[in-house]
Amino acid sequence: MKHPLINYLREELLPTIFCPGCGIGIVMKALFQAFKELNIDTLDNFVFVSGIGCSAWMPSPYIKADSIHTIHGRAIPVAIGVKLVRPNLNVIVVGGDGDIAGIGGNHLLHAARRNMDLLTIMINNQVYGMTGGQVAPTTPFGIKTPTTPYGNIDYPLDTCSVVAAAGANYVARWTVSHFMQLKNTFKKALRKRGFRYIEVISQCTSRMTNRMNISPGEYMKQILKKSINIKKLALETYDEYLNNIIVGEYTDRDRESYLELISKVVENA
Amino acid sequence: MERHFWSGNIAIAEAALTAGLNFYAGYPITPSSDLMEYIARNLPKRGGIFVQGEDELSSINMVIGASIAGAKAMTATSGPGFSLMQEALGMAIMLEIPLVLVDVMRLGPSTGQATKSGQGDVMQARWGRHGDQALVVLTASSPQSAYQRTIDAFNISEMLRTPVILLIDELTAHLWETVTIDKDQISLIERRYGKPGDAFFDSGDPSIPPPMPRIGEGYNVLYTTSTHDGFGIRKTQDAQIHNHLVRRIYKKIWNNVEYLFNYNIYPVDMVEKDKDIIIISYCSTARVASETVEKLNKEGFVAMNVELRTLWPINYDELSKIIKDAGIVVVPEMNLGQIIYDIKIIGNGLDIYSFNKIGGGIPIYPDELYNYIIEAYRK
């Protein structure tokens, strides 16, 4: 019997190259499950755009759809170019925390500000996984990595707060330990307009959990335990963010999107 | 026939619109901003999309995405912005994406004399990216030739599935002159698309680019900046596939050198004569060089100016035939000597002189070039 979600994959390129216990597979499955439940049978009018990093390899080459595997940090602007020329396509950006929030952070901010019609999925394993687990803008305070051998003195960025404040229509964070919530969030985001940003807290088994001497499963339990739903928090969330994982929807609104605005420019020019 | 009074930048913008521009993204930088402002006003009127990016990185990457999606897309910038665009330009070479990048050269290095003219980006245009790669670099020296070279740039980019750089300097960008256009004489090359399942990254013949895939139509295209086989499958370990891919992209440009290499000779009736002096010039300096040879010829020398309208690829054989019997060859540049390195290779054994002037955006004046040449000739 074939896997029920195999239609979304390039079967001939399996197995994936991801390390055993990597969270990317869970994100992929949640996304595919969302497609399935939305009755999206083929991804013919989907285009996936990714940058550089392990997370960027999720669509390229594994997802059976058009994919553009670009350079480090620039997936969002390439995706914008695609979307503006072909507004009827569903354009999805997938990337790691280093790619999307680090080197590409400026594009994230401005795509959110413009409420650009893209779904962006950031897989946050809290390190630069592909290059050896160096500190990332999302690494928790105090953690030792190969480039913070004495502990990380940078505070991590709460990208969801930033993206929500910048003007995105939809912002949510879940972890790979919240499969159902993650899937439902994908479903919701796929049906909305404007900029939609979903951060998924994940684990890097070869460059992080192994150094912490815990199994991927144990780490998944830890992140589940540390998660607090944003609905349960008071207004000031940043201190909570440093010590916990805030999950849930940071914003859910329906502002006019960039595509709608730019088509008016063209109409009225 | 149409006659217009345009600056170089406006001529480029108008030519881009005529070539069928659908998408422009850019970031303000003198001396290219007025080109972008002109596009911002006029492109939406023709149904095209204009975006001012948050920086040059986003601008060039949006242009790449737009071209992948089927648009004729361009950006324009200047020195510092051109540097920021280099990594993405390397991606466009690797993915074989047609696009036009106009670099309006200003005076570096770094912020330098930001509003002044210079020609310091010649080597950056050729070698700015990491890794082995080739692309096409065109030049213009007047609004009229800027119009023509912009049309050419779009056509070449579509024909060879490659980014094309148009280099002009600030002097030409802001020079206003009459531009005459015969729209019936303009022919446009459109993109060649393939069918699902085609090898979109190998045509079998390195001189001919593979057809472009359409996206969003079930082709399941794999574009990757990693080394890939003809079907876009990433191959990061296979030496032969890398060797094949990189050489093919290189040959795609160099095998078409006869078509791509373009120059303008002045005065034409000098071609058959034995020349005392040949000037090799490009961009605004070509105008100065033509005036200088007029004066030299009046004084009894046999002098000729070769304006390079393509900087890369250079047809080494053809250019070496042109200059082989020259008494002296002079290469004036508004930098400390860049194209001179190629000319020295071509003219091995000839007396070759590099005349350089930088600072203040002050052009090389015909008189000073004339005096320099006379002195060199008498050596």
Ligand SMILES: Cc1ncc(C[n+]2csc(CCOP(=O)(O)OP(=O)(O)O)c2C)c(N)n1
């Ligand atoms: C301009 C540039 N700088 C650095 C690199 C090297 N590099 C490759 S992957 C990567 C980090 C990726 O981290 P992240 O986006 O978090 O992805 P992960 O591997 O953790 O999923 C870096 C820095 C690069 N490819 N390009």
Ligand SMILES: [Mg+2]
């Ligand atoms: Mg990461």
